[in-house]
Amino acid sequence: MNAVDRVTVRDRLLEVGRDQSLRRELGWETALDFIGDLGSHPLHFLFGVIFDYQIPYEKAWRAPFVLEGRLVERGIKFSAESIAKMSEEELAEILKRKPALHRFPGKVSKALIEAAKRVNTKYNSDPLSIWSDKPTAKQLEERFDDFWGIGQKNASMAVRLLVEWFNVEVSGDWSGIDVSGDRNVLRVFKRLGLIDKEEVGKAIQVARELNPSYPGALDFPAWAIGIKWCKSKNPECPSCPLGDICPKLL
Ligand code: SF4
Incomplete structure (x- = not known):
């Protein structure tokens, strides 16, 4: 050519x-409508990026909200601090409850807990801090890529969603x-x-x-x-x- x-x-x-x-x-807009106000749902966004793996995207982006409801039922707050303290087995059981939130509950529960731990240690327990300091687009992709269970595919998707749909500012151009x-x-x-x-x-x-x-x-x-x-x-x-x-x- x-x-x-x-x-x-x-x-x-x-x-x-x-x-x-x-x-x-x-269904792309429908999926992102679940997040709505990014400032109120930064952990939902991060978890949506993790859930969006070999399942329909609408289901993936709904999953953090369903998970939140299931955790609250058990008296567990939907926060990085609380989720980081859970065991993979406990979280996997919650993901498996019907309707199951993911086809790979073991892998996803590990990724969610590791993500919560990283938010606590690297971002002072505030997932908004992953993108709020105006990193460059490349730095932002690397930050997502550094989470266990998020590869280049979903890291680049996360950046595109943040800048295109949620108007998150990055330093420099795109x-x-x-x-x-x-x-x-x-x-x-x-x-x-x-x-x-x-x-x-x-x-x-x-x-x-x-x-x-x-x-x-x-x-x-x-x-x-x-x-x-x-x-x-x-x-x-x-x-x-x-x-x-x-x-x-x-
Ligand atoms: S369906 Fe695929 S192969 Fe066919 S015209 Fe479109 S892009 Fe090309």
Whole structure:
């Protein structure tokens, strides 16, 4: 694909990314509506980033609030201090209660407790402090990446959500906000001819080249196309918004 084609693909992806109705249709706004006022729910946000792992995102972002209710029933406050004192077994039992809050209760309970401990030791028990001191975008991604159980994919997602949806300020520009290694993003980038292998590093690099002021802006449209049209089997090219320009490298 030559440079002009790549720019055309980039521009079409950015156009898809601006489609608010697509965001609503895919439930993205619904998921984030759960958080609402970020200042009142910073721990819910951090836990949502952890829950958002191999389960539907609406379920993932609802989970911290359901967990809060289950903890309160047991007389446990939904706070980093209280949760850090719980055992993984105790928290896993609460996650498993029907309807289960996650398909991997053991791993997620460990991640939640480790996150609570890190908030206590590193951020003075205040999860808002993870982002409130205006770090650079890159520093903010690294802060999320440093939590046990949060990898690059969810760390970069957390930064995009904070700056795009919750207007959290970062120092400098958004050039340090990358795309994620989500499998939908990788598959769509590959079929569009932007990368030759579904590798996270290649996706990050090409997004930086194509949209240097904000590489992460290419994440949502590629993810949405992967969810709605460019499925791993039987992609629906005729109705895909990139159908007329995509080389369809299946
Ligand atoms: S045109 Fe087809 S192959 Fe290309 S991104 Fe759309 S669904 Fe995928």
